[in-house]
Amino acid sequence: MIKLLPSAVFLAWLYCTSFQGIAADNIRIKDGSSSLDLRGQYLDNLLIYALRISQEKYGPFTIVRSKADYPSHGVLQLLEKGDLINVSVAMTSHEWENKAIPISIPLRRGIFKYRLLLVHKDDLEQYKNITNVEQLKKLPVGLKRGWTTHSILETLDFNIVDVDSYDLIFEMLHNKHFAYTIRGIHEIYEELKLRKRFFNDLVIEPNILLHLPAPSYFFVSPQYPRIAERLEYGLEEMVASGELQQLFAEVFTKYIDILDLKNRRVIEVGNPLLPEKTPLDRKELWFDFNLVDS
DSSP states (O other): OOOOOSOHHHHHHHHHHTTTTSOOEEEEEEOOSOTTOOTHHHHHHHHHHHHHHTHHHHOOEEEEEEOOOOOGGGHHHHHHHTSSOSEEEEEOOHHHHHHSEEEOSOTTTTGGGEEEEEEEGGGGGGGTTOOSHHHHHTSOEEEETTOHHHHHHHHTTOOEEEESSHHHHHHHHHTTSSSEEEEETTTHHHHHHHHTTTOTTEEEOSSEEEEOOOOEEEEEOTTOHHHHHHHHHHHHHHHHHTHHHHHHHHHHTHHHHHTTGGGSEEEEOOOTTOOTTOOTTOGGGSOOOOSSOO
């Protein structure tokens, strides 16, 4: 079993001390969206492992978290400059791949291609007869501006209600400002559990599973090609050794059973923003859900 790591900043400092006198690669990343946002823990561990594995070849490293308050749609612009942040995680798109250096290894092994609906319990009945994407488009969906999911669904003509912050999504759904929001299968269970005492009228819709191919990568500032090379090396080593697959399994596969994915009705959404060079042919990079052909 791979042990999940504590604070990325502390561990980065710890690894760095064993290479005193050698210039370190300084990794600058954005801090989490919210004190209740636990999505980054797995990615923090993945980043640490990839950097640690590459130490013998590339030397020491440090990680610094930027706590500056900036919107999601400004992250790519900041990443291009490379001053405040030089590494970020995002769902891939043509824009991200054109403006930053993609490390084309899906960090969550493609788990994000399946999404669930978070809805208000008063409105559950209206989803029983929804069987296709056109029916779903008629209902307003709340999404944070700047998210790639927002761009994808906007391109597909979904009825989108813009939300300014991550935490506000749940509050606005509670107040019925929109009908539903879309969450990853690795996100929705923990998000709901953390907020149950605040919003006990929010529930996971029990029958629908959306299929929306959208891998997440590490993206590196074009000002730091060495860091991009280093991360690619570390992640490829993790794939080859099976460490990435093992870390994924320890964190994510439980949700497939908890959320009863195999008995859900799959609705094809698609992703017109998926770059043509997405490595779909590298089967070792993707988790096999055995739910639909994709």
